[in-house]
Amino acid sequence: MNAPRLRADRARCTGAGQCARTAPTLFDQDDDGLAVLLIPNPPVEALSQARLAADLCPSGAIALHGDLPRARPITE
Amino acid sequence: MSTPADFPVPRTCPFTPPDSYDAMRAAGPLTRVTIPSGKRAWLLTRHTDVRAALADPAASSDARNPDFPALGHGEQQVAAELRPFIRMDPPDHTLVRRMLVGEFTLKRTRALGPVIEQTCHEQLARMLSLTPPVDLVTEYANRVSTTVICHLLGVPTEDLEFFRSITTVTGARSSTAEQVGAALNDLFALINRLVDDKTANPCDDLISRLALGPLERGEITRSSLLSQIGITLNAGHETSRNMIPLAAVALLRHPDQLAKLRDDPGRWPAAVDELLRYLSVADTITLRVATADIELEGATIPAGDAFIPLLGAANHDPAAFADPHVFDIDRPERHHVAFGYGVHQCIGQNLGRLELEIALRVLTDGAPALALTEPFEELPLKDTSAIFGLEQVRVSW
Structure with missing residues (x-):
């Protein structure tokens, strides 16, 4: 079993701020506007936020890997 | 084979995109x-395809490409010459976007909250001092939006009316290339002077930071x-x-939803996103050319189209x-x-959300x-504008 793991690829980041807005416990936005990953291994209670952040990221910079509980609709 | 139907098409209901999309x-x-x-283009109407195509590296925004599907008269010529970053591809786009994006972070945007709040209160008080009926577009929304974006960029208060007169021309799709060109010349002369002024006397604003x-x-x-400053001012x-007047009308026409917001102002952020979805005023703003085949679910956009x-x-x-034509703030x-x-997703979206929330809350409370x-x-629709809206919304209180 691979624990869920987040990635924030700053080279692909376009600075829309969606991750820091929708999942502020997991992501921040630095002064240059780029995504900063705060918690690479999101706890189970933060997985829906992590999934939402990955779905909303417009540039594909945010990804969620690992074995995930069955996906539910992208809502909060 | 028959000639493909004309596009764009006008809205049937002012709130929702044209019925023919369904x-x-x-x-x-x-x-x-x-x-x-007279050129041909493909329309994409499915959510999955729209996101996939906009995120595809082969989706070019470069207006210098003769096949770029500009919808406004003179739009392609102006965009090809001025090269605003919304009509550029990486790596040029990335360079400009990175220069600007730090100005629009969540932190910086939220710090503008008190200024936006004060602006909305001042403009509402001014509007309420007039004799109704008054036009909500001219007397509230336009004054709020120009004041906020000019504050962010550092355009002085004394230049606000001049800026407002320029945007009337550049915002109308019916403007000719010559009219847009003349208005843009005025705008560029203003920005050019501001860059000089701020290089000599820097302030805490976007133009000063970019100049220095x-x-x-x-x-x-x-x-x-x-x-880049010009497009930021205009788009912002x-x-x-x-959006502000159209959203205000949408709330007036859905009193049950407005009542929920009066009961619990904590629902405003969700309501703003639902207004953005429901009204979709920038429906036709993303124009692209495929530089390679783009695969969608069950179809391909051929390279060059x-x-x-x-x-x-x-x-x-x-x-x-679910039930997409229903306005539901609890969606x-x-x-x-x-x-x-994709990489062009609105750079000012967090400012837009906050401005819309405050402007609507102050208006409906006040x-x-x-x-x-x-x-x-009988509300007059701005069907010829690149961004959809209402020409005029006469109100009383």
Whole structure:
């Protein structure tokens, strides 16, 4: 079993701020506007936020890997 | 084979994208249309396809490409010459976007909250001092949106009226290339002077930071800097100016939803995103050319073809949003594309959200008896504008 793991690829980041807005416990936005990953291994209670952040990221910079509980609709 | 139908098409209901999008979406992933230039383009109407195509590296925004599907008269010529970053591809786009994006972070945007709040209160008090009926577009929305974006960029208060007169021309799709060109010349002369002024006397604003940073370091040419400031001013103002009155009317026409917001102001952020989805005023703003084949679910956009992923059609796709034509502030789905998708997704979206929330809250709280003075069915629509809106919304209170 691979624990869920987040990635924030700053080279692909376009600075829309969606991750820091929708999942502020997991992501921040630095002064240059780029995504900063705060918690690479999101706890189970933060997985829906992590999934939402990955779905909303417009540039594909945010990804969620690992074995995930069955996906539910992208809502909060 | 018959000639593909003309595009763009006017809205049937002012709140929702044209009804014909539903039929297109049901018929297939791609719809061939004829745009005003006489050229052909593909329309995309499904949420999954719109997001996939906008995120594809082969989706070019470069207006210098002769196949770029500009919809406005003179739009392509102006965009090809000025090269605003919304009509650029990486790596040029990345360079400009990175210079600007730090100005629009969540932190910086939220710090503007008190200024936006004060602006909205001042403009509402001014409007309420007039004798009704008054036009909500001119006397509230336009004054709020120009004041906020000019504050962010550092355009002095004494230049506000001049800026407002320029945007009236640049915001209308019916303007000729010559009219847009003359208005842009005025705008660029203003920005050019501001860059000089702020290089000599820097302030805490966007123009000062760009003038003393990237411009002085030689990372951007002066003419490109003027273009990027120009598009930021225009895009930042035109969208809010159109959204605030249209959203206010939508709330007046859905009193049950407005009542929920009065009961619990904590619902405003969700309501703003639902307004953005439902109204989708930037429906036709994302114009692209495929530089390689782009694979969609069950179709391919061939390399070299122009295409328009319709943001409003995606936001009203029943496969993505249950009962999409219903305005529901408690809607659970969050993945609307009102601000676009891909690397060009709106740089000012967090400012836009906050401005819309404050402007609507201050308006509905401060004028609780706000009402249209003319029949809803007769509201004049801005169907020729690149950003949809209402020409005029006469109200009393």
